[in-house]
Amino acid sequence: RGTLDGSTEGITCIEFDPMGFRILAASYSKAAMLWQLGDSVPKVTLTGHSRKVTAARFSSIFHQVVTGSADGTIRLWDLRRAALQSRNVAKYCSDLVCSENCIISGHYDGQIRVASCVQVFPAQGKVTSLDLSPDHCQLLSCCRDDCLQLFDLRRWSNERLTFR
Numbered sequence: 001r002g003t004l005d006g007s008t009e010g011i012t013c014i015e016f017d018p019m020g021f022r023i024l025a026a027s028y029s030k031a032a033m034l035w036q037l038g039d040s041v042p043k044v045t046l047t048g049h050s051r052k053v054t055a056a057r058f059s060s061i062f063h064q065v066v067t068g069s070a071d072g073t074i075r076l077w078d079l080r081r082a083a084l085q086s087r088n089v090a091k092y093c094s095d096l097v098c099s100e101n102c103i104i105s106g107h108y109d110g111q112i113r114v115a116s117c118v119q120v121f122p123a124q125g126k127v128t129s130l131d132l133s134p135d136h137c138q139l140l141s142c143c144r145d146d147c148l149q150l151f152d153l154r155r156w157s158n159e160r161l162t163f164r
Contacts, residue, residue, distance in 0.1 A: 006033045006042040013095075017058045024065060026056035032067045034079070046077050048084065055096045055105075068093030068105055074115065076103070087115055095129045099136040106130045106141055112151070123149060 009028035016023055022043075023035045030049045033042040046056075046067060055068035063080045070092050076085040091107040098104075103115040106127030125145035132139055139151040 005040050006035070006045065007031075012052060012054050013056050015057065017062075019062075022058075024056045024058060026053035026067060028052045030069075032056040032065065032077075034065065044079060046075075048075065048086075049073065054092070054094055057096055057098050059098045060100045066096060066098055066103055068096045074103060074105055089113055094127055097130045097132045097139070099132060104130060104132070104139060110143070112139070112141055 007025065007027045007029055011025050011027055013026040014023065021037050023037060024032060026032050030047065030052060032046040032053050034044040036043050046065065049067065049069040049071050051070040053067050053069050057066050059066055059076070063078060065077045065079060067075045067077065072088060072090045072092065074087045074089055074093055074096065089105060089107065091109045091111070093105050093107055096103055096105040105113050105115065106123065106129070107113065108126040110123045110125055110127065112123050112127060123141055123143050124147040125143035127141055127143055129142040130139065137152065137154055139153055141149045141151070143149070
């Protein structure tokens with residue numbers, strides 16, 4: 001039991017890495033923080049977004065982290081080399097998921113964007129949350145209109161599921 005220090009403002013997203021050794025958090029302070037389990041101060045603070053960081057996820061590559069922000073950018077951080085790649089998506093990014101080949105982001109403009117691909121899925125409203133199936137073949141999206149959508153990434157098709 002302990003407290004993770006480092007954020008001066010609210011946390012918008014938090015997750016463990018797949019091995020359970022690190023914790024990653026996105027924040028209203030326009031940054032993401034990375035802690036080693038057992039340390040109370042961040043090992044790394046990732047800064048550069050101009051608005052709150054709304055999503056932060058571990059990539060399938062151990063030393064990479066992806067962040068999405070209300071500033072309309074998605075950033076891929078290489079923690080080994082302190083390198084950064086930024087992609088302007090021009091819309092509020094509410095959540096993202098990572099697979100081995102791409103980054104999928106959900107946006108308040110009702111679109112789901114797949115980075116490094118040309119595919120864009122139309123969503124049913126403001127996208128609030130995304131998740132990939134363990135085999136990375138299906139994408140589940142949640143929108144503000146009480147709708148869940150299931151996308152088959154192998155066929156680039158979707159099925160609308162209603163959640164009440």
